Amino acid sequence: MIMMQVAFQGERGAYSEAAALEYFGQAIEPVPCPSFDEVFAQVESGAVDRGIVPVENSLGGSIHRNYDLFMRHQLHLVGEKIHRVRHCLIGLPGATLDDITLVRSHPQALAQCEHYIDRRGLRCEVVYDTAGAVKMLKDSGQREHAAIASRRAAEVYEMQILEAGIEDDEANYTRFVVLAREPIVPQSPAKTSIVFTLKNQPGALFKALSVFALRDLDLTKIESRPLAGTPWDYLFYLDFSGSVTDEVSHRALDHLSEYATTLRVLGSYSRDMQ
Amino acid sequence: MIMMQVAFQGERGAYSEAAALEYFGQAIEPVPCPSFDEVFAQVESGAVDRGIVPVENSLGGSIHRNYDLFMRHQLHLVGEKIHRVRHCLIGLPGATLDDITLVRSHPQALAQCEHYIDRRGLRCEVVYDTAGAVKMLKDSGQREHAAIASRRAAEVYEMQILEAGIEDDEANYTRFVVLAREPIVPQSPAKTSIVFTLKNQPGALFKALSVFALRDLDLTKIESRPLAGTPWDYLFYLDFSGSVTDEVSHRALDHLSEYATTLRVLGSYSRDMQ
Numbered sequence: 001m002i003m004m005q006v007a008f009q010g011e012r013g014a015y016s017e018a019a020a021l022e023y024f025g026q027a028i029e030p031v032p033c034p035s036f037d038e039v040f041a042q043v044e045s046g047a048v049d050r051g052i053v054p055v056e057n058s059l060g061g062s063i064h065r066n067y068d069l070f071m072r073h074q075l076h077l078v079g080e081k082i083h084r085v086r087h088c089l090i091g092l093p094g095a096t097l098d099d100i101t102l103v104r105s106h107p108q109a110l111a112q113c114e115h116y117i118d119r120r121g122l123r124c125e126v127v128y129d130t131a132g133a134v135k136m137l138k139d140s141g142q143r144e145h146a147a148i149a150s151r152r153a154a155e156v157y158e159m160q161i162l163e164a165g166i167e168d169d170e171a172n173y174t175r176f177v178v179l180a181r182e183p184i185v186p187q188s189p190a191k192t193s194i195v196f197t198l199k200n201q202p203g204a205l206f207k208a209l210s211v212f213a214l215r216d217l218d219l220t221k222i223e224s225r226p227l228a229g230t231p232w233d234y235l236f237y238l239d240f241s242g243s244v245t246d247e248v249s250h251r252a253l254d255h256l257s258e259y260a261t262t263l264r265v266l267g268s269y270s271r272d273m274q
Numbered sequence: 275m276i277m278m279q280v281a282f283q284g285e286r287g288a289y290s291e292a293a294a295l296e297y298f299g300q301a302i303e304p305v306p307c308p309s310f311d312e313v314f315a316q317v318e319s320g321a322v323d324r325g326i327v328p329v330e331n332s333l334g335g336s337i338h339r340n341y342d343l344f345m346r347h348q349l350h351l352v353g354e355k356i357h358r359v360r361h362c363l364i365g366l367p368g369a370t371l372d373d374i375t376l377v378r379s380h381p382q383a384l385a386q387c388e389h390y391i392d393r394r395g396l397r398c399e400v401v402y403d404t405a406g407a408v409k410m411l412k413d414s415g416q417r418e419h420a421a422i423a424s425r426r427a428a429e430v431y432e433m434q435i436l437e438a439g440i441e442d443d444e445a446n447y448t449r450f451v452v453l454a455r456e457p458i459v460p461q462s463p464a465k466t467s468i469v470f471t472l473k474n475q476p477g478a479l480f481k482a483l484s485v486f487a488l489r490d491l492d493l494t495k496i497e498s499r500p501l502a503g504t505p506w507d508y509l510f511y512l513d514f515s516g517s518v519t520d521e522v523s524h525r526a527l528d529h530l531s532e533y534a535t536t537l538r539v540l541g542s543y544s545r546d547m548q
Binding site for chain 1: 330332333334335336337338339380381382384385388392397398399400401402443474475476477479480481483484486487490491492493494495496497498500
């Protein structure tokens with residue numbers, strides 16, 4: 001059986017890998033990449049079939065860097081997965097909570113467990129990958145060291161979960177999107193993600209949104225972002241319910257192109273109904 | 275002379291303090307606080323005159339946690355400052371770049387200097403405050419240790435800047451807002467920040483934006499945020515050009531209250547024209 005190859009950023013056991021397995025099921029070959037740029041490059045070159053990257057988090061907001069990568073690459077968004085982030089404190093097999101004095105993880109994960117780490121009085125060391133911290137723990141063999149990472153990372157490296165759900169805020173969700181070289185015809189309910197720019201004039205956004213309102217197309221995300229270098233111009237991220245393969249969505253986008261100075265359709269995909 | 279007291283999160287020399295000094299000039303007494311919650315609490319209780327907190331970053335997006343604190347406290351937004359984040363590698367006086375093997379900073383700052391740190395092959399340790407890392411460096415007296423923090427932090431603790439501008443991405447701006455117990459009458463050009471919720475139905479946002487478009491009020495920010503626990507409802511952050519002390523803005527908000535299920539005016543303030 002030839003398995004679909006899916007690129008993600010990080011080591012085996014990263015949150016992106018966990019999201020990929022949730023989305024595709026077990027019948028894929030996850031391909032670790034050192035950076036998000038590399039995920040896009042691997043999909044674009046055909047080295048892998050799909051990529052998966054995070055685009056927003058319920059606490060931290062939109063990850064503008066990954067939207068920027070979308071704009072630099074000619075890829076299509078073909079799926080989404082909303083993944084609950086549950087951080088685990090992971091130690092060597094046989095270690096106990098009281099053994100631990102030092103914890104390693106990605107800066108974001110450490111930031112999201114700040115109160116827990118404070119309460120336990122642990123020292124922190126940064127590594128640029130949650131799963132990489134677990135791998136490092138395994139290699140070091142030090143009982144007093146721990147890592148913060150996903151349950152999956154503990155499984156991959158056969159380490160022990162000392163405590164699960166140590167994030168300070170439980171409402172911690174990350175939205176991942178799936179990338180491919182070719183667009184798909186999504187099943188309904190579908191969603192379409194676009195990025196566009198408008199002239200900076202009163203009412204410009206109102207006109208832009210009229211193309212959806214006049215056709216009863218619901219919006220599921222809208223966000224303005226100041227354009228670097230041109231402080232009075234804005235880029236907009238917008239998701240709406242519908243697929244570009246529907247006549248009505250197609251017409252709405254055609255209408256939008258009358259107002260937008262640039263318009264890029266990132267892709268249409270089945271909505272994660274979680 | 276009695277100086278205005280301004281609360282900020284972090285130790286003396288934090289980026290928030292630098293933003294406060296840029297906004298108010300030198301004639302204030304900055305008051306360090308251990309958390310953002312504490313900044314809001316200090317302003318609310320009257321212990322200080324003003325507070326300053328970050329609400330969005332050009333790379334990381336909106337800081338939802340601080341918007342949440344706005345919703346929990348009865349304070350007014352009375353100013354904004356857009357601050358360019360320039361990270362410095364800071365060592366002991368007399369230390370050289372080649373001496374450094376370990377660097378300490380806040381997780382976000384370490385994440386924003388990832389490539390630089392990688393290139394120099396430095397070990398990283400997390401502390402929950404950039405300026406706190408500089409203070410720790412001073413106390414330790416270790417030549418091979420460094421901190422990543424603002425230029426101001428190096429000045430406050432009389433440490434040496436080994437390299438300035440080490441952030442991976444130069445387009446790194448943070449927008450800070452100023453909090454007070456009472457609203458102000460802003461000078462023009464003014465800006466007003468609001469938070470509102472809408473019923474989840476097609477065209478709801480379009481109707482909401484009509485109240486601004488029909489009155490030629492320009493939008494400078496809009497962002498939807500899924501409401502935790504009610505996955506189909508949305509909260510919106512919106513900034514528009516105008517002040518609630520103007521008749522036209524007042525009417526627009528009155529009109530918006532016909533559509534919005536909740537509406538909260540965070541405040542009107544002079545726009546940072548940087």
